[in-house]
Amino acid sequence: MRNFVFHNPTKIIFGVDTTEEVGKESKNYGKRILLVIGQGSVKKIGLYDRVVKLLKEEGLEIFELEGVKPNPRVDLVRKGINMVRENNIDLLLAVGGGSVIDTAKAIAAGLTYEGDVWDLFKYRKPIKPTIPIGVVLTLAATGSEMNGNAVISNLETQEKLAISSPYIYPKFSILDPKNTASVPLNHTLYGIVDILSHVFEQYFDRVDDAILQDRFAEAIMKTVIETTPKIIKNPEDLNARTTILWCGTNALNGIIGVGKEQDWATHAIEHAISAIYDIPHGLGLAIVFPHWMKYVSDVIPHKFANFARNVWGITGDDDFEVGLKSIERLIDFYESIGVPTKLSKVGINDEKLEEMAEKATQFGPIGNTKKLAKEDVYKILQMCL
Numbered sequence: 491m492r493n494f495v496f497h498n499p500t501k502i503i504f505g506v507d508t509t510e511e512v513g514k515e516s517k518n519y520g521k522r523i524l525l526v527i528g529q530g531s532v533k534k535i536g537l538y539d540r541v542v543k544l545l546k547e548e549g550l551e552i553f554e555l556e557g558v559k560p561n562p563r564v565d566l567v568r569k570g571i572n573m574v575r576e577n578n579i580d581l582l583l584a585v586g587g588g589s590v591i592d593t594a595k596a597i598a599a600g601l602t603y604e605g606d607v608w609d610l611f612k613y614r615k616p617i618k619p620t621i622p623i624g625v626v627l628t629l630a631a632t633g634s635e636m637n638g639n640a641v642i643s644n645l646e647t648q649e650k651l652a653i654s655s656p657y658i659y660p661k662f663s664i665l666d667p668k669n670t671a672s673v674p675l676n677h678t679l680y681g682i683v684d685i686l687s688h689v690f691e692q693y694f695d696r697v698d699d700a701i702l703q704d705r706f707a708e709a710i711m712k713t714v715i716e717t718t719p720k721i722i723k724n725p726e727d728l729n730a731r732t733t734i735l736w737c738g739t740n741a742l743n744g745i746i747g748v749g750k751e752q753d754w755a756t757h758a759i760e761h762a763i764s765a766i767y768d769i770p771h772g773l774g775l776a777i778v779f780p781h782w783m784k785y786v787s788d789v790i791p792h793k794f795a796n797f798a799r800n801v802w803g804i805t806g807d808d809d810f811e812v813g814l815k816s817i818e819r820l821i822d823f824y825e826s827i828g829v830p831t832k833l834s835k836v837g838i839n840d841e842k843l844e845e846m847a848e849k850a851t852q853f854g855p856i857g858n859t860k861k862l863a864k865e866d867v868y869k870i871l872q873m874c875l
């Protein structure tokens with residue numbers, strides 16, 4: 491295992507009805523709050539009214555940035571930065587899913603940068619200390635509620651790029667499973683695919699002796715796979731929602747990735763797809779991951795064998811053979827829950843494969859398990875068709 495520093499500063503407030511804490515918690519960071527929300531779901535489920543009431547009870551002043559779209563746009567981030575400057579905001583409060591949280595993080599990062607915020611993504615300019623972010627999470631998926639990453643799309647350049655900084659971890663995140671019960675089934679399942687994919691990115695690498703991390707990763711995968719049918723059967727099953735919510739946070743809060751090399755090529759490929767075709771992130775991952783697995787399985791056959799035996803219960807002596815079966819089992823699982831695993835099933839043909847491969851590798855070869863150049867990505871995308 492490699493040496494590591496683990497420092498995750500986000501305070502997690504977890505459980506049914508913890509939304510009630512939002513006023514008191516926010517008050518710790520000042521008086522003027524910019525509420526960042528999406529396209530209306532939080533209003534429909536009554537969460538918006540509840541949060542506003544709780545903030546007002548603490549005497550806080552509320553400003554509002556509404557309209558964050560899935561695959562959140564840099565234009566709205568720019569608008570948010572102006573609002574923070576004009577209104578002397580103390581705290582950004584994201585109430586929503588990963589797209590809303592990432593918008594708040596990008597606003598925070600852009601605020602203390604003298605140029606245009608997109609430079610942070612495109613030219614990887616350094617991110618400086620900034621104002622605090624708080625979160626009320628409504629969708630189990632990205633782990634953004636407990637990490638320092640943000641992913642933003644630029645429609646003009648058709649790019650979707652990420653930043654990462656210790657300064658944009660949320661100060662606190664309220665994880666109330668009740669707030670996730672209304673997520674439509676398709677987005678619930680895309681979230682579940684995203685959670686599994688975060689585990690894959692950290693599990694399928696070349697570090698073999700991070701045993702605890704890999705066992706924890708296997709536990710998350712098994713738990714997610716076992717719990718998904720319960721949510722499909724009853725989307726309001728609060729126990730199942732609670733379980734998935736905590737899996738999502740643990741899949742990308744750093745804990746299963748410490749001491750590991752990790753890969754992340756599949757995320758880069760997916761971001762190139764959703765930058766052009768604006769498909770949900772989890773859907774893109776369900777398509778790319780099994781094909782990436784087939785492309786790299788010869789490098790780490792023992793890892794795929796562990797995945798087969800420890801997660802799916804597949805038996806057999808030949809590591810490579812059982813490993814291949816595990817990939818087929820994953821495809822079957824996704825198809826069985828109604829999530830497609832081919833680009834053609836979401837209306838994408840071979841027209842822009844070259845452009846996607848170029849975008850995915852614009853900063854150089856991607857991934858660690860097998861370094862992927864543009865030609866490799868092109869081949870994987872062809873397999874996805």
Ligand code: NZQ
Nearest residue numbers: 528529530531560561587588589628631634639672673771
């Ligand atoms: O816009 P609203 O009305 O809020 O509706 C959203 C949206 O349509 C809806 N929704 C969310 N909570 C709901 C709800 N509908 C009913 N009830 C609720 N409680 O769900 C839809 C999807 O929301 P979104 O925030 O886009 O989903 P998600 O949380 O999956 O976030 C996806 C974004 O995060 C990025 C992805 O690339 C994508 O842009 N990622 C961020 C990461 C990070 N910061 O660490 C890592 C990930 O790998 C990922 O790349």
Ligand code: ZN
Nearest residue numbers: 632684687771
């Ligand atoms: Zn993801």
